[in-house]
Amino acid sequence: MKLKQPQLPRKCRECTVIHEIFQKPPEAPPQEFKEMRASELMPELVVGGRSMRRVMETIWRIRRSNVPVLITGETGTGKELVARALHFESQRWKNPLIPVNTHAITPSLFESTLFGHRKGSFTGAHRDSEGLARAADGGTLFFDEIGDLQTSVQAKLLRFLQEGEILPVGETKPVRVDVRMVAATNRRIEKEIEAGQFRMDLFYRLAGIQIEMLPLRERRDEIPGLIDHFWRISCAKEMKAPRLSGRARKLLLSYDYPGNIRELANEVRRLVALASARERVPAESLSPRLLDQANGHGPNLAAGSFKVPKGLKHYEAVNELERQMIRSALDRRSNNLTRAARDLGLTRKGLRSKIRRLSLEPSL
Numbered sequence: 001m002k003l004k005q006p007q008l009p010r011k012c013r014e015c016t017v018i019h020e021i022f023q024k025p026p027e028a029p030p031q032e033f034k035e036m037r038a039s040e041l042m043p044e045l046v047v048g049g050r051s052m053r054r055v056m057e058t059i060w061r062i063r064r065s066n067v068p069v070l071i072t073g074e075t076g077t078g079k080e081l082v083a084r085a086l087h088f089e090s091q092r093w094k095n096p097l098i099p100v101n102t103h104a105i106t107p108s109l110f111e112s113t114l115f116g117h118r119k120g121s122f123t124g125a126h127r128d129s130e131g132l133a134r135a136a137d138g139g140t141l142f143f144d145e146i147g148d149l150q151t152s153v154q155a156k157l158l159r160f161l162q163e164g165e166i167l168p169v170g171e172t173k174p175v176r177v178d179v180r181m182v183a184a185t186n187r188r189i190e191k192e193i194e195a196g197q198f199r200m201d202l203f204y205r206l207a208g209i210q211i212e213m214l215p216l217r218e219r220r221d222e223i224p225g226l227i228d229h230f231w232r233i234s235c236a237k238e239m240k241a242p243r244l245s246g247r248a249r250k251l252l253l254s255y256d257y258p259g260n261i262r263e264l265a266n267e268v269r270r271l272v273a274l275a276s277a278r279e280r281v282p283a284e285s286l287s288p289r290l291l292d293q294a295n296g297h298g299p300n301l302a303a304g305s306f307k308v309p310k311g312l313k314h315y316e317a318v319n320e321l322e323r324q325m326i327r328s329a330l331d332r333r334s335n336n337l338t339r340a341a342r343d344l345g346l347t348r349k350g351l352r353s354k355i356r357r358l359s360l361e362p363s364l
């Protein structure tokens with residue numbers, strides 16, 4: 001039996017997207033999508049690894065949708081850049097992208113800043129103001145640090161998201177605005193909800209799609225491309241052509257970057273600024289925190305500082321070396337398995353099984 005295609009009313013505006021979905025075969029993202037528009041409109045965005053490619057694929061899939069997007073991730077992971085990519089990849093790209101710096105808006109000024117006001121509607125309202133929502137009409141409103149939004153104004157934002165209308169201060173008639181909402185936070189919103197600091201209904205409204213930006217230490221395949229990218233840019237700006245020595249590059253590749261991409265970019269900028277025109281930049285020029293990690297916490301480089309007694313068979317020497325490396329990582333991290341495993345480039349489970357195999361438990 002042949003299934004009948006569902007019939008949708010032709011002129012229902014709400015259903016245009018559904019019509020499209022039913023009428024077109026599912027589209028696969030083109031192979032080259034990762035470098036597509038983003039590279040034309042945002043040459044500063046590097047898509048160098050699997051994780052970033054997945055993010056770009058999501059952006060590409062929702063380019064025709066108005067679904068609100070919540071971008072989460074540690075500081076410096078590229079949330080703002082991704083918000084811009086979402087805007088420029090969407091059909092709204094010719095219209096404004098208006099950033100809203102949430103923690104800079106006091107609750108008393110929230111409504112007038114966002115929804116606008118009429119001249120004379122309150123002391124200090126010397127002229128009409130259209131507000132950020134109307135300024136973004138047809139485009140995107142980007143709420144940065146949404147986790148900092150005061151509880152007292154969360155309901156007002158929720159109402160706006162639900163109704164798509166604003167009521168400027170001093171006006172009596174609501175005004176329809178067509179904006180796409182993108183928000184970002186480096187806080188664990190779920191924890192804020194549990195603590196009663198963030199409304200659950202607002203969270204669900206904002207997180208139509210959630211994009212999680214992984215910390216750089218969990219997407220190391222991006223690091224080489226990012227180093228080269230920031231190196232090129234810095235050299236062009238400084239009009240110099242220094243090169244990285246092999247060891248300096250190795251240290252840059254193995255560092256953990258708690259400040260994520262922002263920290264990597266700053267480190268590269270600093271190296272280029274300090275280098276002479278054609279210098280081969282030695283590892284010693286790196287910031288002390290990078291060298292500290294290499295000396296104290298660098299899993300790869302630490303191997304050289306262990307001594308294996310002579311006369312051991314190959315497997316005994318390997319076990320001894322492993323034992324010393326693990327012991328030292330555990331000591332350094334006060335027996336915190338997760339951190340020690342990360343230093344050693346192992347999974348927590350992998351480290352556990354090595355500890356058992358090498359009989360290291362008793363002193364743990």
Ligand SMILES: Nc1ncnc2c1ncn2[C@@H]1O[C@H](COP(=O)(O)OP(=O)(O)OP(=O)(O)O)[C@@H](O)[C@H]1O
Nearest residue numbers: 044045046074075076077078079080081186261262
């Ligand atoms: N994929 C990327 N390619 C090139 N540069 C990047 C990339 N991701 C981030 N950056 C750069 O890293 C820096 C930090 O990025 P961004 O400001 O987007 O981070 P963030 O997650 O919004 O940080 P915060 O939470 O502190 O606001 C910026 O200079 C940005 O240009």
Ligand SMILES: [Mg+2]
Nearest residue numbers: 079080144184
């Ligand atoms: Mg940001």
